[in-house]
Amino acid sequence: MNEKWTIGEVAKLFDVSTDTLRYYEKSGILSAQKNSENGYRYYSYDEVVVLMDILFFRNMELSVKDIKKIITEMDIGDIKNVLYQNQRIVENRIQELTKLKNMITQAAYQYKLCEERLGEFLIVSAPVFKFKLIGTQAEDLITLIRKYKKEDWIDDRIRYTLLVPQAELMGSPNFSSAQVGISIDEENLYLLDGAEQQELSSLQGMNYLYTIAGTNYSEQENDVLNKALDYLKKQGRQVNGPLIGRYMASSHKDGLDYYEVWIATNP
Template sequence: MKKYLTISEMANYAGISRRTLIYYDQIDLFKPQKVGENGYRYYGIDQYFELDVILLLKNLDVPLEEIATFLKNRNITAVLAGFKRQKEKVDEEISKLKRIRNSLDSYITRYTTLKNFDLESITYAYRKAESFVISDLIEKFDDIDSLEVYGRFYNSVDSSDLFSGYPIGFLVDGAAFYEENFHAAPYRALVKIPSERLHLYKQQRIVTRPAGYYVSGFIKDEIHQINIFNNRFRSYLKENNLVLNGDIWELLWQDEAASQNPEDQIFEVLIPVKNKLAKEKED
């Protein structure tokens, strides 16, 4: 009866390569029962069972160093504890991959919107309420103090929220709408936060964009385009008997990820509005 298997026979049985068995030998995970004078590795028939355990654990994505520890502590208690630990790791990885997939879905939706945006269109529509975490007041975009505000703010936001795929936002006091260029007014940066994650942030840092009707449109971050946009927006409100009813919200749909030129940035401006007569009655 044959007592030993060659490395090729053992590899063929296990469905793995000779190179893998050599590596397992080198790291002392699975060693041959004997090595011949010619340097050939020979494995005992009963080593099948130990290799089966290694392949089982490897299939469960257990790291090789943990497999080595596992092989030295084979009993029900250790096996159960080890499998539970591995399940926890897998659950964490699943949660991570789900977050990544959701972010990718958001980015795909975002850039699909960008492919079809229209600088000439102004929309009047109902928007659901959304919550954001908000920065300190930013006076000038290119000022050193402003960059420090940005730095503190973005460092305070969890990466899964900061890189969720939803456009970064900005909030401008509604009074600035009637200034010559409300885009140059002091503002605050915003990052959208899902309702189930709001508890992670301080309440005073949370701001909600109210549900209601908004006039919105896309604008390119270029002075000529901004001036045209401002005039068109004001004309639209006047022609449709609408008045401003809150602060100005902006979303940065196209950023540095999609363009190297800062002037190619594309914002969506959302202005909460009410019918002029209804607003006058309220006042």
Template sequence: MDGKLTIGELAELFDVSTDTLRYYEKAGILSSHKNDDNGYRYYTYEEIIVLMDILFFRGMKLSIKDIKQIITKMGIADIKKLLYQNQRVVEDRIQELIKLQKTITQVVSHYEQCEQHVGKFSIVPAPDFKYKLLGKQADNLVAIIRKYKKENWDWLDSIRYTLLIPQEDFLKNPNFSSAQAAISIDKENLYMLDLAEQQELASLPEAEYLYTIVQTDYFEQDNDALGKALEYLKEEGRRVSGPMIGRYMASSHKDGLDFYEIWIATNSH
């Protein structure tokens, strides 16, 4: 080898492409020599050491700009400061990924619940969330987004889009045509709202509730699942004693369907 490597030999040694080595040269962070006899590039021991540092710092996700500063201008103290700044960036990214993992886990859970509970009925206690009625569904979606949006999209799964159907309307027409828009939020997420907004929220009355998950395209004359819910209550010797409230869970855009988990206040005859 006589202390020299061609560009192909250097690329093979470090498992990088020759284009990458040329890019590093163009960026001014790696040098090469030219063989006077054949015009080919070659690299000496010094360039190999520099390339090892380049790859080391690239492995820490430092930019080419920062690496150029390290190689051409920075002493130990400045390099340490730069690495410390990068460490803080990485720590912030880790927290973002943890938050993203939590969100994905929660959304996957929603889809699993939709698969497992559509059309299945159970009697449960009052749900542990608070809600605020806003008005007609179509007129308020944009207003909800404008009022409650945050700097990121995490709020979409914390401040849940919610529908409420008054008891009389629900008994007359068990579908979503008379649904009114609302927002709801679990009690552990109330901190996302200021105190005045928190005071505008109401809890569902303490009672027993029929719980299920239904799908809707909002246009059906009768929602099959809601009709079956009323039949289930009748068979169980129960009657509806309050509005139906539903929280958005997921969408199947291919089918034009939205999924809601719903609660219907009920008591025995």
């Protein structure tokens, strides 16, 4: 019976590199016997069993440092505690990855919606989100970023929002002088403290023209907004309030930001 195996044989058996085996040896978690004549490494049955445990724990992403303690110092109770600790780390990672997945799913949906609904018009009831306006200058955007520069802003639970007053919309339909602020869906109001919730406004309970428009903020007239006003006119409707836009997506290649847009109209 073969009682020892070369480093190459062991590496092939466990589908690991010889460099990995040498690293384990250097780290003090795996021993190897060396032939004094040729310098080759050999592994005994006991060392192969130890390697099986090393690979078992590495597959659970335990660190080499922890594995060394498991092999050289710990009883089963200590090992159990290390595994529980690693379980908590994995659970936290699962939560983070789930959150990341949800962010990606939401962002992809918004880009898809921009692609499919750009310039399409619907008459809808009032959306249920609430909003707060800050101002019209670039400094106000910086204020927003500083205040909401946290995960809630990034994962789109708090949305960058624009308001174009009715008079300006009718005079020259564009986004160049829009007031800036935030909006938040009702289910996410808990993210704001009570005082800030009191500062929020809701859209009036009337009909709205809904569409998606892209803007570079500097155009004299926005093509989609012009078409939206024409659509309302053909439908026998009048603009009856401001435009509210919620940020959806950006195309830096085209220099455009895209917004969901609601324009208040009479019944």
